[in-house]
Amino acid sequence: MEFAQMSADWGGKQQIMQDVAGQVLFQAFNPYASLTKPAPAKRSDVMTYTVQRGDTLSGIAHRYGLSLKQLVELNRLANPNLVGIGMKLKLSQGDVTHTVRRGETLDDIARRYGVSKELLQERNPLLRLMSDNLYIGQTIQIPVTNPQSVTTKEWQKRRGAVQVASRQSSRSRVLDWPVKQATVTSGFGTRWGKMHKGIDMWNQDEGRTPIHAAKEGVVVEAGSGRSGYGYLVVLDHGEGLQTYYAHMRKILVSPGQYVERGEVLGYMGRTGDSTGYHLHFEVRQDDVPINPLRYLSR
Template identity: 35%
Template sequence: MEALLKAVVAGAALHSPLATLVQNDGTEVVLEPPANKGWVLYTVQSGDTLIGIAGRYRVDPKAIMYSSGLEGIKLKPGQQLRIPLTAGRSDREPRVPPGVEPYTVRSRDTLKGIAARFGVSELELITANPWIPSLDRLTEGAVLHIPTGQKGLLVRLSKGQTLLDLSGRFGVSLLKLAKVNGIDNPAEVAEGDLILIPGILARTTYDNLLAKREAERQARLEAERKAREEAARLAEQRRREEAARREAEAKRQARLAAQRQAQAQTQARRQAAQPATVRRSNFVSEGGYTYPVKSYVITTYFGRRGAYQRYHTGVDFAAPHGTPIYAARSGQVQVAGWSTWGYGYHVVIDHGGGVDTLYGHMSRFVVSAGEWVERGQLIGYVGSTGWSTGPHLHFEVRVGGSPRNPLAYLP
């Protein structure tokens, strides 16, 4: 009896039907088929995936994980799985027509690539797998059926459906349907079996998938177009913001320039209001200097001016255009020509000992470089050349190249 119980338990666990059992005394006992519950023990093969095995046995992958004690979906060849069976399940694997091979989808597989690999068209591949939802997206681990022989529509028998039902539905004789599918007895087919309907192509399904592909392509193009338009809009917005920033900066600089100009004009008016010193050219200082013009108005003094103006390195003597300019002290003409530093026509006289004088903004000069001049000798005429706002003489005294206040040297 112990042997009998072991046999029954083993049969139920492996889901193998038991017919008879002979006991030790030779008595034959007839056993009922075991309940359609338990597990199928399955050894994992190379290339197997949990999703593929679950699809093959039509069970939830989580049920296999729970029954087999798996913590993840990764499988190793040789690993034993317990696939739970439920009531009403057939004791055999679903029938597959001859000439139809299963193929497990791998990473980066495409429908077009698989069709080319097996020498079939996309239409024929779709006809053998009419449940595929997309021409461009395949699920890794899913099982496809490859029609390597007779081409046709592959359908799965539903509960209660027979070959005779398929024969009437698709207009194919029962004999031809049985022959193509290698079925000797039409009554042997069962729910879940795959049946090949020869001469039928799933063109409508294929056309629908093509239309879906085109719709998805158009959606991608539309999304790309909108992305380009958005990028262009943002670029234009940035360009306008930058232009507005530059315009605001230009206005700010213009305001600052106007303020500086107003301050300069105010200072010029203040300096012009100071009493004029006239006709002092007959006086000579202890250092031997005399005024370079005989009649003038001092408009700008030596030193710092407004907050935004350059340091003034000399004294400006305003006088009418053409007023004679005289050497303030005897010496040798060092420079007589045009200045690149804003002095316009100017003369520089070297007085020796590192001391020289500069006369700027002349209308013209009457001496030349290298010429010796005496104090009070005519060297040119008042003008407004170079960086000048009106006729005047810009007069400088330099000691060792550094500007000094001319009024400290004049009488």
């Protein structure tokens, strides 16, 4: 098994070396190579990292040359101390393309964009082998960890791509109903002179009704620590979005656990300030309650 892994690793390195050699030979024997305009980069992906067992947020940040503050802000984490196994963390907001000029080094480019060499090498695998042998006209993908680290002109070039990404992000915010075949018994808004911060759902199976995660995320609360909510589960979905599941009879998850969309969190109950079996469901953006019906799939 170890020999097979070593062979696979070496095969990957051979391919990278062949790619590098090809590019260097092209530059060496094509007199017009440094004059040709590089093709525009096709990728503008957001770099992500999947949390493994034993990872810490500070450790991940250090590994990729980010500050803990940058990593928390990129992922809009409500509680930096809770990182679930399998959770995907953003390491960048996307890419800009840099074309190498005469005399530039990787350190120069890293300083210019305010990123680490490690992050550049992670995004551009060829740089891992030949980081000190850049050539004029070479294109490098720069992971953007902070919009202010990019020059105004370069950022304006990316605005169209950013707007498209934002639209895709809004589509990904659609939530599944946490209760199947639910009847909404109380809506969002002022009720009995007080603000009702969510909606109430009921199912005829009452205490036997499973409560499902409306979207994948990390459990940041699970228990009875909030007055009035009874047994409560709070999921953090990143980018400031959280969902609340209150008055549960039984909780099946624990803080720090990563859950998939649709995973059972527990069962409907009547704990806390409740007049009967139901689920009180809240959606919060940056801790501001929002009408869940705006997010729930139809």
